[in-house]
Amino acid sequence: MLEITNLSVNYGAIRALTNISLDVKTGEIVALIGSNGAGKTTTLNTISGIVPVAEGSISFKGRNITKTPPHQIAALGIAHVPEGRRVFPRMSVMENLEMGAFTRNDREGVRASFEEVFQRFPRLEERKNQLAATLSGGEQQMLAMGRALMAKPTLMLMDEPSMGLAPMLVEEIFNIIRAINQSGTTILLVEQNAHMALSIASRAFVLETGNIVLAGAASELAANPEVRRAYLGE
Incomplete structure (x- = not known):
């Protein structure tokens, strides 16, 4: 599904990754x-x-995504649950989840995804109208994962x-x-x-x-x- 070949990454003059595969x-x-x-x-x-990639390539399902x-x-x-959760603090739980589905146009499918996320994370449904900033660390982690799942x-x-x-x-x-x-x-x-x-x-x-x-x-x-x-x- 994912293949990384001889990947190198620089931060300015500092090399962060060297030819990893x-x-x-x-x-x-x-x-x-x-x-x-x-x-x-x-x-x-x-x-x-x-x-950005300095050298090497990344392919996903056979497609080169190195410069995508x-x-x-x-x-x-590809959905990313980032380090430190990175939820949108001034948006509600529902709004955060909606952001996860921004690439989708299928309303019925998105509605079904809300149900799936709430089944997996019942606490998010209980707190769906709360601002993300008011959630505990564990709840914010669940929200970050739920937001990623909304992208299917x-x-x-x-x-x-x-x-x-x-x-x-x-x-x-x-x-x-x-x-x-x-x-x-x-x-x-x-x-x-x-x-x-x-x-x-x-x-x-x-x-x-x-x-x-x-x-x-x-x-x-x-x-x-x-x-x-x-x-x-x-």
Whole structure:
């Protein structure tokens, strides 16, 4: 579904990513793990078209999207749940969800998507007229995920969905991610909580200072002594 080949990204004179290659197959959860500043968020922002590519290519379902504008990438079926949630604070829950559906013209389909989102996140329906700024951190994360689902994506990019959440909420968020995947959405997951990420992913890549240093089955990486020492607290 997604193929990144020899991708390099610069921030001015600083190279953030160096010749990285990775792929995501239809139906997978693929985890991208690494320490702060490794380039994980940059990778997702580059796929979404927010950050320009210096070298290399990105293809989605066989189509080259390397220089495609972000709004067109969203319309192709890639939804991005950004780091820090980035909900629209002065808009209501309903208005935030409507923004997620901005690429769609099918009113009946959008109405059905509202129902699906509210079934998955009952708390959002309870708070649908509240301003997003008044929600808790966990509720804002649910809203960011619900907003992405409103686009009916085939690929979701999730950036640090557990950041700042209580352990009980982290468990809930990861159960929801697993359920979204099981309902047919492919997921590329960036997550600081490497243990949780590797527990739900089928494959994973390890990013260090802009380079992919390890790749393989998530279960194999979870058992790798180097990964356990660096990212699993052992």
